[in-house]
Amino acid sequence: MSKIECRNLTKVFRLGSGNLEAIKDLSFEVNAGELVAVVGKTGCGKSSTLNIILGLEKPTAGRLAIDGKEPYAEFDYFRGKLSAVFQTDRLLPWRTVLQNATYALEILGITEVRRLEKARYWLEKVGLSGFENAYPHELSGGMRQRVGIARAFSIDPDVLLCDEAFGHLDEVTANKLRADFLNLVRETNKTSVFITHDIDEAMELGERVLVLGKPARLLMDVQVSRSIKDDHTKRGELKSRIIKAIESDEPAEHG
Ligand SMILES: Nc1ncnc2c1ncn2[C@@H]1O[C@H](COP(=O)(O)OP(=O)(O)OP(=O)(O)O)[C@@H](O)[C@H]1O
Ligand SMILES: [Mg+2]
Structure with a gap:
């Protein structure tokens, strides 16, 4: 099982004559064996973050490490992982x-x-x-x-990443696939990052939910215990807090 550490990660893309900051000083950790959902509005840098975790893109600044090694720099080490x-x-x-x-x-x-x-x-x-x-x-x-x-x-693999994997499916099919996927992740004990723009999906799947601002940086890092998932009122409250954080694009007051 692998641990993911993201420290002050920044990614700037060259776009025409200017620069586009997709990730801005993003820090978070995903513990070994944990299933973390990442949510944020469209274009906030979720896929860019995932591409850096996969070693497909190089960070402009900061560090992304899995078990202490950087996927982009050690692509061969991560083959099959x-x-x-x-x-x-x-x-x-x-x-x-x-x-x-x-x-x-x-x-x-x-x-x-x-x-x-x-x-x-x-x-x-x-x-x-x-x-x-x-x-x-x-x-x-x-x-x-x-x-x-x-x-x-x-x-x-040691780490399993999902980028909006069920986003374009109908609700019923997506629900079924989500449940099956969750069972497989649990059975295999993978460290897993699930990216979505769907707040309900994030709260359903994640043991923890990271809420990103735009450009990508951490606005909220919240545990979603079974008691929250199963309680309609608590769920609703958490969803409101997440929406508020995303709308204001400011870190939430109570993590
Ligand atoms: N290879 C690239 N070159 C230039 N700009 C890029 C590149 N990849 C992403 N971007 C820009 O970075 C920003 C973040 O894009 P990204 O795809 O990471 O967002 P996202 O959160 O995954 O969005 P969505 O929810 O729509 O999938 C966008 O403004 C996008 O145009
Ligand atoms: Mg994306």
């Missing part, structure tokens, strides 16, 4: 469900026998047994996301 489920399924259209589910394992050089075994196992876990030979275009959006989830879990 991080995986992500994105908003769009990012499946390869010319590959079957099974071939998509084995793809990450193939890149890691796992033998074919083991690849098929692991991919079939995870496809079954996400409820796609019987669809191994279907192509992505033959599946519903929810089923395609399930392939993405199977692919992400297949490599048994």
Whole structure:
């Protein structure tokens, strides 16, 4: 299990002749085995933060470390240790469900026998047994996301990241997928970061919710215990506080 430490992270993009500050002095921690939801309005720098965690982007300043190592600087060390489920399924259209589910394992050089075994196992876990030979275009959006989830879990990563993974699905399908995803994360004890602009989703999934301002910096860091999740009134109060923090773009008074 891995710990994520983000210290005074800043990311500035060059945009035409000017600069765009996407992340501004962002600090937070995700403890090993914890499931943290990150919420903030559109364009506030959530995906940019996730890309830095994945080692796809380099911080402009500050430090993002997983188990003391920086993903961008030590890309090779993190091969097979991080995986992500994105908003769009990012499946390869010319590959079957099974071939998509084995793809990450193939890149890691796992033998074919083991690849098929692991991919079939995870496809079954996400409820796609019987669809191994279907192509992505033959599946519903929810089923395609399930392939993405199977692919992400297949490599048994230390850290699992989700970026608006259920954002474009209907409410009923999203609820089901959320519950299934939560069970898998719990079962496997992954350190997990779930990014969303949906406050209800963040409170449902996260053991802790981080609320980001725009540009990305920490406005709120709040534990969401079972007693809050299950209590309609407490939930409503917390949601109001989160909305207030996002609207004012100021840190909340009581963390
Ligand atoms: N590669 C890039 N080059 C230039 N600007 C970028 C790049 N990536 C992101 N940005 C800018 O950084 C800001 C934050 O973008 P980001 O995608 O991180 O936001 P987000 O919170 O994920 O938004 P959404 O909720 O819409 O997905 C935006 O203004 C975006 O235009
Ligand atoms: Mg995004």
